[in-house]
Amino acid sequence: MAIQSVKRATDIISLFSSSQPSLGVTQIAAALGLNKATAWGLVTTLEKQGFLQQDPETLKYGIGSKLFELGMVYAGNLDINAKSSRLVQGLASRTGLVARVGIWDSGSILITLVALPKSEDSLSHQLGPRVPAYCSGIGKAVLPFLPPEEIEKYLGGLEFVRHARATILTAEELLADFEQTRERGYAISSEEMIPGLAAFGAPVFSRSRRVLGGISLSDAPANLLGKNRDTLADDLMRTAAEISRQMGYYTT
Template identity: 35%
Template sequence: MKKTNIIQSVDRAISILEVLEKSSEPLGVTEISHRLDLHKSTTFGLLSTLERKNLVYQEPESGKYKLGLRLLELGEQVQQRMNLRHQARPFLKKLVEEFKETVHLVVKVENDYVYIDKVDGPQAIRMYSQIGKRALMHCSGVGKAILAFLPTNEQEKIMTGIELESFTPNTISNFDKLSKHLEEIRQKGYSIDDEEIEMGLRCVAAPILNHRGEAIAAISIAGPTTRMTYERIQDLVQPIKETSLLISKTMGYMPY
């Protein structure tokens, strides 16, 4: 990366985290500023910002700083997603081998989802999906599967924070209709994308749950409508639900 692309304040904030990470004991503002050759007021301002985001913690007694719990949470999220992709891969490949269609794995990221793995079927067609791509929740099988199995307060937060953009005539763009649809998905345990994000494409999806029973990800089997007929979708419902349950168990989910 070119030096001109580096944002100095962000670079300095990261340097503070690195200094705290290497220290076996909490550090004061003066000590941190000396180690990084920064003005004390600059260091204090950066620490205050990091503390507000829970990335550092200031001890009440000493006034010194150490790494905050938010870093642990972020690290766990990264580890969880890395483990998920590794754990899910064999299950994805098995679905492709059995049904000869493309299989996706996505994870929830804020109000959206991101594709983290994709195994193409032998007759794969060009699709909207690609690893690393971010997409909206309301217009896909995987997105709706996640949204339906989130805690009510989190689901409502996402619903009020997104715009129900229409991509095809089949996209659900009404909040009341979407809410009822999500309740049906929760009862059935799976969702369908019926040409809602791309015409000519249909998929069936199911959520992956964590140890709290909350959706953290989803998998889908997708293909062209010429092959993914409504009759075939019904044949795929049980396999996708069974596979998502097996993956969920590797992530600590215990069905009751």
């Protein structure tokens, strides 16, 4: 019974996302197939422990401060963040663009670090947002370098959604894009996830030669894909390669 309760509690927490930040007890009960009394008992326990919080006006629940605190602990202790923070801040400062670090996690990209170009102390360890891999700069840098069987599994379970005007919507187009990314060494996402925004992404590898995640630079398409495109892309790839070396990856 205790194990079932723990699973139900984690199932409740997992219902919340950036697209669904607040839920009522009735919604939670329906989503998990629980009776309302059971759902209410679990939700109020999670609230008392700080994992959920209730909006006094809507009476709906959202993620609580305890999860935020634990998320910051997790992000601050990620090896890729520790190894990349100085390098990514340098990239942001040199290029004048926002740089991000993200990891491949459960079929999507979880942003773990953001570096702003304005000052040397504008680095933010964070968890989220979680973004789709097939249309984001980091995701499109990671996917082509996964083992073939993982790519096949990912595509088999993927439901394409149009996020912006240029979102890729077929597996065939995405696989062709993978080939271009492998040839260039970096990925391009231009108005595929967010209207008016483009991103370059480059993969980061581990000591075991497995792709862990990646880094990105983002700006308006006209700026990122303009006259400085090659310079920006080269700087991004050099930075990603150095982070990979810091992670223990070496080419033979």
